[in-house]
Amino acid sequence: MDKIAVLIPCYNEEKTIAKVIKDTKAALPEAVIYVYNNNSTDRTAELARQQGAIVRDEYMQGKGNVIRRMFREIDAQCYIMVDGDDTYPMEFASEMVDKVLHHNADMVVGDRLSSTYFEENKRPFHNMGNSVVKASINHLFGCEVKDIMTGFRAFSYGFVKTFPVLSKGFEIETEMTIHAVYNHMQIDNVIVEYRDRPEGSVSKLNTYTDGFRVLGTIFRLYRDYKPFGFFSFLAAFLALAAILFFIPVLLEFLETGLVLKFPTLIVCGFVMMAAIQSFFAGLILSNMAMKSRRDFEYRFTRVCEEERRKKFAPQSGISESV
Incomplete structure (x- = not known):
C-alpha cells in the first residue's frame, strides 16, 4: 500500500x-x-x-x-x-x-x-x-x-x-x-x-x-x-397540533354538553395517534441505530487489523505505470 x-x-x-x-x-x-x-x-x-x-x-x-x-x-x-x-x-x-x-x-x-x-x-x-x-x-x-x-x-x-x-x-x-x-x-x-x-x-x-x-x-x-431526536420532535409537533385544535372542542363540550365539531375531534384523535406512533418509532429506530454503531465498531476494528497486515506485508514488486 x-x-x-x-x-x-x-x-x-x-x-x-x-x-x-x-x-x-x-x-x-x-x-x-x-x-x-x-x-x-x-x-x-x-x-x-x-x-x-x-x-x-x-x-x-x-x-x-x-x-x-x-x-x-x-x-x-x-x-x-x-x-x-x-x-x-x-x-x-x-x-x-x-x-x-x-x-x-x-x-x-x-x-x-x-x-x-x-x-x-x-x-x-x-x-x-x-x-x-x-x-x-x-x-x-x-x-x-x-x-x-x-x-x-x-x-x-x-x-x-x-x-x-x-x-x-x-x-x-x-x-x-x-x-x-x-x-x-x-x-x-x-x-x-x-x-x-x-x-x-x-x-x-x-x-x-x-x-x-x-x-x-x-x-x-x-x-x-439520530432517529429518537428526529421522531421525538415530530411527535411533539403533532401532539401540540392535536391539543391546540382539541381545546376549542373541549371548551364547547364543557359549556353545552354537546360536541358540534365531530370532524375536528376525529382528526385530533388521529393526529394524536400519529404522535404516539412517531414517538415509539423513534425508540425502535434508536435501538436499531445503536446496534448499527456496535456493528460499525466491529467492522472498523477489522479494517484497522487489515491495514496493519498490509503495512507490514512484503512488497510484491509490481508497480502501476504512470
Missing part, C-alpha cells in the same frame, strides 16, 4: 491541474498522486499525465461518484484529498499528513473559514451557505467542526474503508463530516489559507441546487443517525 496518496477529483480543470500537481510534489515528494478524471472535455487528463500523475477515469458524473471510486481503488496509510482548482495551498498538506500518521487522526479538516475564505470568496451566498451548514451540523450533532464543506482533507485508512458513500455530488463533504462525528472518530483541524479560483477557471458548484442538496443531506442523515 502507498504511504501517502494524494487524490484529486477533476472535471475540466486544465487551467489549474498542472500547478496543483507541481505544488503537491514540492510539498509531499514521497506521495503518489492520483488524478480522477470525471468526463472532462478539456485537456485535464493530458496535462495531469504530463506532470507525472496517475490518471484514472470515473464515468459516472458527480464528485460523490468520483470519491467512491477513489476510496475503493486506492490503499494508503494516509490519504490527502484536494480539489484540482488550485484554491488550497499545498504547503499545509504535510501538517495534515502528520496528524494522520503520528497523532491517530481519522479525518483532518483543512479549515478555510478561520482564515481567508470570507475575504477571498467572491460569492456571498456561498459564504452564507457555509456558515448555515456549519451551524446546523454543530448544533444538531453536538460537535465543533470548524469547516464542513472544505474540499481539502486528510483521512486514515480506517476512515476511507468504512465510509459508505451515498451522495453523488458536492454534498459528499457534509456526509463525510457527519459520518466521522457520529462514529466518534478523531477529527483534527488545520487552518489553511484559501484563494479564489484564478481567472478563466469556472466553479462547478451551483449555489442554489447544490445548497438545497446539502440541506437535504443534513436532514436525511439526522433522521438516520
Whole structure:
C-alpha cells in the first residue's frame, strides 16, 4: 500500500491541474498522486499525465461518484484529498499528513473559514451557505467542526474503508463530516489559507441546487443517525397540533354538553395517534441505530487489523505505470 496518496477529483480543470500537481510534489515528494478524471472535455487528463500523475477515469458524473471510486481503488496509510482548482495551498498538506500518521487522526479538516475564505470568496451566498451548514451540523450533532464543506482533507485508512458513500455530488463533504462525528472518530483541524479560483477557471458548484442538496443531506442523515431526536420532535409537533385544535372542542363540550365539531375531534384523535406512533418509532429506530454503531465498531476494528497486515506485508514488486 502507498504511504501517502494524494487524490484529486477533476472535471475540466486544465487551467489549474498542472500547478496543483507541481505544488503537491514540492510539498509531499514521497506521495503518489492520483488524478480522477470525471468526463472532462478539456485537456485535464493530458496535462495531469504530463506532470507525472496517475490518471484514472470515473464515468459516472458527480464528485460523490468520483470519491467512491477513489476510496475503493486506492490503499494508503494516509490519504490527502484536494480539489484540482488550485484554491488550497499545498504547503499545509504535510501538517495534515502528520496528524494522520503520528497523532491517530481519522479525518483532518483543512479549515478555510478561520482564515481567508470570507475575504477571498467572491460569492456571498456561498459564504452564507457555509456558515448555515456549519451551524446546523454543530448544533444538531453536538460537535465543533470548524469547516464542513472544505474540499481539502486528510483521512486514515480506517476512515476511507468504512465510509459508505451515498451522495453523488458536492454534498459528499457534509456526509463525510457527519459520518466521522457520529462514529466518534478523531477529527483534527488545520487552518489553511484559501484563494479564489484564478481567472478563466469556472466553479462547478451551483449555489442554489447544490445548497438545497446539502440541506437535504443534513436532514436525511439526522433522521438516520439520530432517529429518537428526529421522531421525538415530530411527535411533539403533532401532539401540540392535536391539543391546540382539541381545546376549542373541549371548551364547547364543557359549556353545552354537546360536541358540534365531530370532524375536528376525529382528526385530533388521529393526529394524536400519529404522535404516539412517531414517538415509539423513534425508540425502535434508536435501538436499531445503536446496534448499527456496535456493528460499525466491529467492522472498523477489522479494517484497522487489515491495514496493519498490509503495512507490514512484503512488497510484491509490481508497480502501476504512470
